[in-house]
Amino acid sequence: xxxxxxxxxxxxxxxxxxxxxxxxxxxxxxxxxxxxxxxxxxxxxxxxxxxxxxxxxxxxxxxxxxxxxxxxxxxxxxxxxxxxxxxxxxxxxxxxxxxxxxxxxxxxxxxxxxxxxxxxxxxxxxxxxxxxx
Amino acid sequence: xxxxxxxxxxxxxxxxxxxxxxxxxxxxxxxxxxxxxxxxxxxxxxxxxxxxxxxxxxxxxxxxxxxxxxxxxxxxxxxxxxxxxxxxxxxxxxxxxxxxxxxxxxxxxxxxxxxxxxxxxxxxxxxxxxxxxxxxxxxxxxxxxxxxxxxxxxxxxxxxxxxxxxxxxxxxxxxxxxxxxxxxxxxxxxxxxxxxxxxxxxxxxxxxxxxxxxxxxxxxxxxxxxxxxxxxxxxxxxxx
Numbered sequence: 001x002x003x004x005x006x007x008x009x010x011x012x013x014x015x016x017x018x019x020x021x022x023x024x025x026x027x028x029x030x031x032x033x034x035x036x037x038x039x040x041x042x043x044x045x046x047x048x049x050x051x052x053x054x055x056x057x058x059x060x061x062x063x064x065x066x067x068x069x070x071x072x073x074x075x076x077x078x079x080x081x082x083x084x085x086x087x088x089x090x091x092x093x094x095x096x097x098x099x100x101x102x103x104x105x106x107x108x109x110x111x112x113x114x115x116x117x118x119x120x121x122x123x124x125x126x127x128x129x130x131x132x133x
Numbered sequence: 134x135x136x137x138x139x140x141x142x143x144x145x146x147x148x149x150x151x152x153x154x155x156x157x158x159x160x161x162x163x164x165x166x167x168x169x170x171x172x173x174x175x176x177x178x179x180x181x182x183x184x185x186x187x188x189x190x191x192x193x194x195x196x197x198x199x200x201x202x203x204x205x206x207x208x209x210x211x212x213x214x215x216x217x218x219x220x221x222x223x224x225x226x227x228x229x230x231x232x233x234x235x236x237x238x239x240x241x242x243x244x245x246x247x248x249x250x251x252x253x254x255x256x257x258x259x260x261x262x263x264x265x266x267x268x269x270x271x272x273x274x275x276x277x278x279x280x281x282x283x284x285x286x287x288x289x290x291x292x293x294x295x296x297x298x299x300x301x302x303x304x305x306x307x308x309x310x311x312x313x314x315x316x317x318x319x320x321x322x323x324x325x326x327x328x329x330x331x332x333x334x335x336x337x338x339x340x341x342x343x344x345x346x347x348x349x350x351x352x353x354x355x356x357x358x359x360x361x362x363x364x365x366x367x368x369x370x371x372x373x
Contacts, residue, residue, distance in 0.1 A: 066210035067281035
């Protein structure tokens with residue numbers, strides 16, 4: 001059963017972002033980790049790096065697919081989940097929790113409202129699955 | 134620009150740096166919708182290890198950096214693969230294309246169907262061996278790897294043809310494939326396999342694959358990527 005956490009927003013490319021005060025946390029969705037299957041490696045950015053919304057900020061490798069992960073909002077990286085270096089399976093086990101990718105400071109907080117909420121994202125995933133997933 | 138047709142390109146032999154640079158150039162231009170979805174079939178003019186995008190090679194760094202054998206890092210995931218006696222293909226398509234499933238494993242199966250169909254045209258009873266391989270007579274004869282970059286799927290696969298060249302190479306840990314010559318009991322012409330593979334993709338994907346060539350803008354970008362990225366040790370060995 002795929003989970004669509006309601007306390008965050010989503011990109012069509014399956015990244016999530018959750019606001020926590022002036023900061024935000026991002027990762028990939030439960031749907032994405034199901035699609036990718038077993039994650040074997042995650043390449044994360046450096047603290048202090050800045051990215052525009054939609055830019056590649058990480059690469060996740062699963063069963064022989066290295067996939068870009070896109071920044072859900074523009075911002076500066078404040079912390080990365082170093083646990084993923086030794087335990088990439090956390091992305092599969094807890095995509096909305098222990099499998100987070102980065103904590104960042106959004107430079108354009110207004111971008112959040114334009115992202116998909118859980119309901120819209122779930123509909124998007126269903127359409128994608130019907131396409132031939 | 135939207136493209137109703139896919140492109141089938143035979144680029145013949147080239148070294149590992151060139152082959153990887155062409156694939157990225159095509160990926161970039163497919164992402165910008167400046168070239169159609171592409172199936173490229175090619176081979177290798179020198180022995181070359183390709184390394185998985187995130188593969189840690191620190192255990193064998195002295196060997197691969199000695200210059201004894203060519204090594205180049207791929208955009209795609211997975212483990213090292215030794216090329217030389219094999220025929221390779223790359224399928225490059227936007228991830229919004231409805232022809233290829235977005236699910237990783239489903240996409241492997243769909244694309245492998247083209248390889249299997251091509252091999253069957255050569256009289257080989259091949260089967261999909263999940264998640265990423267194709268087997269015949271119980272032996273693995275083809276493997277593949279993927280990258281999903283800039284909204285584009287890059288699927289690189291290879292079919293082992295003959296083992297004679299590979300046997301001369303220094304041995305590094307990598308996937309070993311059974312050559313088609315062993316399965317068929319004799320050498321096989323690489324051009325025959327290339328044609329069958331193209332036909333296999335055409336049939337299995339149900340797509341209009343038009344014979345084409347690399348575009349000038351694609352060659353220009355590939356040359357830039359060759360010099361600025363793939364020939365540079367920083368690209369291939371930075372992840373140690």
